[in-house]
Amino acid sequence: MPERMQQFVRIPKEMPEKRDAAARRFDFDEIYRDFDPSKAREQSSRCSQCGVPFCQIHCPLSNNIPDWLKLTAEGRLEEAYEVCSSTNNFPEICGRICPQDRLCEGNCVIEKSFDSVTIGAVERFITDNAFEQGWVKSPAPRRERPQSVGIIGAGPAGLAAAEQLRRQGYQVHVYDRNDRVGGLMMYGIPGFKLEKHVVLRRWKLLEEGGIVFHLNTAIGRDIGFAALRARHDAVLIATGVYKAHDIGGPGAGLAGIVPALDYLTTSNRHGLGDAVPEFTSGMLDAKDKDVVVIGGGDTAMDCVRTAVRQGAVSVKCLYRRDRANMPGSMREVKNAEEEGVEFVWLSAPEAFLGEDHVTGVRAVRMHLGLPDASGRQSVEPIEASHFTVQAGLVIKALGFDPEDLPAAFGEPALAVSRRGTLKTDHRSFMTSLPGVFACGDIVRGASLVVWAIRDGRDAAQQMHAFVQQTTAAAVAAE
Structure with missing residues (x-):
């Protein structure tokens, strides 16, 4: 029904109702309320059904977004879920949790003139409704x-591969190694972005x-990597990256x-x-503290908004x-500002003050220079522009590096790149070890959940082909 x-x-963009900032500061519930079904259909009808859907092109999963928007607009919600x-x-x-403002919605054809379709909110509505309907x-x-296949890591890449192979x-x-599945989605x-009952x-x-x-099973500690390989016809490493970037000074x-x-x-x-001594002791609780978060990505946004909810003084x-060059989602920045977070742009820490415990951060003002090798503007300190920010808790949100998996697994033949990520064949996802595959952040570096899902699906396809070829070769040799 094209009409x-x-x-x-004629219909403006409208997101689901957002809870008032004054109320949401005091709990960890998701900040967006459920989409009313009539509103979800109405917002879906804003899709232009363009011949070249840039929303789909810029989605790592190549989701058929125009199709399930059309089905939602027509009230065909079960079909919309099947496509989705x-x-x-x-x-x-x-x-x-996808940064839709950088991916699908940010590349919506109507974005420049009429504001994008609320793709993420409709996607959530379609699936939550599907769960309710069974x-x-x-x-x-x-x-x-x-x-059988063994998968190391129960994060989004590992879980996606597991479902595809099952x-x-x-x-x-x-x-x-954790006591619950989900990896970073859980912990x-x-x-306030992803309630845990969803995972x-x-x-x-x-x-x-x-x-x-x-x-609660760590490879290399509770079970040897060689034993794991012997137990399964193929193994996938999808551990993610958890080693924090550090800062000196x-x-x-x-x-x-x-x-x-x-x-x-x-x-x-x-x-x-859970009983968490680090929280109950106050060491990792922001309550009644001046909190400074260093970083500008989505993890930094998670930290500042968590500190607000824990009762930080500031x-x-x-x-x-600056704001324009921030790698995190602009939607998250706006949410944080609504909740009382102060952003100190163009500032970099130089030293941390205090005797036994941090009391402040000495920082320097920065200015943007010419683009560097990555294409982003370089940053340079402004002379004699130092200032001090009071702090009782400083959180470093500077990104993540891979752990030393060859050492942890006791497998020196597992090849890694200069960055410490696992080396794989870009077509087959296989590592330097036959029958051992890898995908997700442990290969590409710290990235988005949606990319991990894509990698898990692609790796599962290659693992299936490998196991079937290996089985066929074994049968032919008998």
Whole structure:
């Protein structure tokens, strides 16, 4: 029904209702309310149904966005979910945490003149409605295969690969050192962006589909890597990257200066009801403290907004570039500002003050220079522009590096790049070890959940081809 589409000329963009900042500062519930079904249909009808859908082109998963927008506008919600989930294992998660302003919505054809379609909110609506209606099913293979695969890491890449391989009928075993699945979706991303029941709901479905999870299991400690390879016909490494970038300078070793992931994990575990001594002692609790977060990415936004909810006296974000050059989502910056976060742009820390515990950050003003090798403007300090920011807790949100997996796994033949990421064949996803594959952040470096899902799906396809070729060769040799 084409008359139901292309309504952007008369219907303005409208997001789901956002909870008032004064209220949401005191809890970790998601800040956007559920889309009213009539509003979701109305907003979907704004899609221009363009011949070259840039929203789809700029989606790492190549989601069929115009198709499920049209189906939603027509009220055909079960079909919309089928299309939505055909390219994405976790659309309910991507609809919540993807930086749509940099991906699909940021490249919407009507964006410049009429504001983009609210793609992420509709994606969330479609899948949440599908769960309510019972349309979301566990992965059920048409036939069982005798071959098994082992997946190291229960984050988005590992889970996406696990579901794809289970649908093919493989016996899938997922190993993770944590006590819950989800990786950063569970322990890194705060509840105000992704409530944990959303991840737990998907975990339950995967278990019901026959995927076996081995939690609290670290490869190289609880089970040897060689033993794991012997146990399975193929192995996928999808561990992600967790080693924090550090920052030096005088006073960098003072108490009260902590990595972002330690801080976020502690907060999320506390929210899940775990006993977390670092939180109860106050060491990783921002309550009644002046908090300074260093960094400008999405992790920094998670930290500043968490500190607000923990009852910090003040929260400041120091970033060495300006707002326009910030790598994080502009939507998240706006949410943080609404909640009382102060951004100190064009500022970089030089030293940390205090005797036994940090009391302040000495910073210097920066100015933007010419573009560097990456294409971004370089930053240079302004002479005699030093200033001090009071701080009782400093959180370093400067990005992540890979851990030394060859050492952790006791497998020196596992080749790594200069950055420490695993080397793989870009077509087959296979590492330097036969039958061992890798994908996600441990290969590409710290990136988005949506890219991890894409990598997991692609790696699963290559693992399937490898196992079938290996099996066929073994049969022919008999």
